Amino acid sequence: MSSTPQEVPTSAETFEVDSGPSRDPLAQRIMAILEACAATWKPVTLTELVESTGLAKSTVHRMSWKLVELGMLQHTEEGFLIGNKMLALANANPVMAEVRALAMPRLLDLQRIAGASQLAVLSDGSALIIDGIYTSQMRAQRLIGRALPLHSTAVGKALLASLPPSERERYLNPALLVPNTVKTIVQPALLRRHLEGIVNAGVAVSNEEHQLGVVGIAAAVRVREGTTVAIGCVGSSSNPAMLTSHRAVRESAAYLKRAFEENEAARRRLTVRD
Numbered sequence: 126m127s128s129t130p131q132e133v134p135t136s137a138e139t140f141e142v143d144s145g146p147s148r149d150p151l152a153q154r155i156m157a158i159l160e161a162c163a164a165t166w167k168p169v170t171l172t173e174l175v176e177s178t179g180l181a182k183s184t185v186h187r188m189s190w191k192l193v194e195l196g197m198l199q200h201t202e203e204g205f206l207i208g209n210k211m212l213a214l215a216n217a218n219p220v221m222a223e224v225r226a227l228a229m230p231r232l233l234d235l236q237r238i239a240g241a242s243q244l245a246v247l248s249d250g251s252a253l254i255i256d257g258i259y260t261s262q263m264r265a266q267r268l269i270g271r272a273l274p275l276h277s278t279a280v281g282k283a284l285l286a287s288l289p290p291s292e293r294e295r296y297l298n299p300a301l302l303v304p305n306t307v308k309t310i311v312q313p314a315l316l317r318r319h320l321e322g323i324v325n326a327g328v329a330v331s332n333e334e335h336q337l338g339v340v341g342i343a344a345a346v347r348v349r350e351g352t353t354v355a356i357g358c359v360g361s362s363s364n365p366a367m368l369t370s371h372r373a374v375r376e377s378a379a380y381l382k383r384a385f386e387e388n389e390a391a392r393r394r395l396t397v398r399d
Contacts, residue, residue: 154180158188159197159211163270168204207270215255220352221246225256227384228356231377232258238370239360243343245280246354247288248272250296252281255354276316277305279331279341280355286323287345287353293320309334327378328371329355333362340367344378348385356381 157178162169164177174185189205192198196210215221228244235242236258243257251272275281275296285296302311310316323329331341343357356377360367 154178154184155188155192158185158192159207160270160272162198162205162207163211168201168206170204174205220349221255223385223388224348224352224354224381227388228256228354228377228381231356231380232256235356235358235370235373235377236260238366238373239342239358239364241359242357243268243280243341243359244354244356245273245284245343246352247275247284250301251275252278252284252355254280274303274305274335276302276311277309277331277335279329279343279357279359282320282323282331283329283343283345283355283357284353286320286329287347287355293317305335306333306337308332308337328374329357330371338362340364342367342370342374344374346378346382348381349389354381 157180158174161174161177169177171182171186171189174180174189175182178185180188189198190200193200193205193208196208198211199206199208224246225244232242232244241257241259243254245252245254247253249272252275253272254268254270257269273281275285285293297313297316299311299313302313302316303309304311310319328342328344331339331343333339335341338361339359340362341357341359343355345353345355347353357374358367358370360370
């Protein structure tokens with residue numbers, strides 16, 4: 126007697142945990158699906174999820190529909206998208222919410238100059254893009270929610286240069302320095318000197334090191350103890366404005382630092398009154 130497979134899990138169902146030692150932990154598989162959906166602005170099909178995560182089709186099918194039920198993903202006729210609950214959870218982080226709100230005017234200014242702007246934080250050895258503004262021409266390069274390499278992107282190098290020299294060394298392992306283009310700096314000694322130059326200049330530049338034809342400029346600033354953000358712009362290497370945007374990027378970072386300090390001072394005054 127055959128049974129008809131159920132396309133969408135019911136609310137009573139839960140994720141099945143594979144017990145085999147060679148299996149990835151459940152949380153890692155869930156994150157793989159969420160990150161695959163966050164990595165692009167268009168809906169992701171089941172087949173694309175299987176290819177990008179390396180998980181079994183049955184696993185991806187079961188987990189994706191459960192994530193839809195939980196509000197973490199949305200489903201359309203074209204595929205799966207990040208759900209509203211994920212966006213709400215992201216905005217629940219008070220520091221990140223404050224950073225994004227304070228940075229928005231500067232992100233707008235930088236986008237007008239270059240074509241795109243980005244805001245990133247250091248996360249698990251990558252530059253996590255937490256906000257940005259993109260033109261319709263650069264829609265395919267929309268990267269919000271993506272984890273970018275530290276050694277080849279402007280925001281990544283700005284964050285890397287902001288670390289103490291001893292901490293930077295963790296990320297100068299040759300195995301981590303993947304050549305994204307022919308211009309990517311992949312030699313630890315060269316990258317080490319390059320990062321020292323960023324510290325002295327106060328601004329990082331990625332000149333077609335992550336993607337040919339694209340230039341990025343960014344600066345990092347510590348907004349709260351333990352939290353450093355990088356703000357910058359990205360544009361075509363043929364855009365003359367990219368040559369003169371260094372000052373605007375530095376000013377944006379200084380603005381963020383000043384705005385955070387003012388907010389912190391205001392909070393302390395309210396605490397004293399209470």
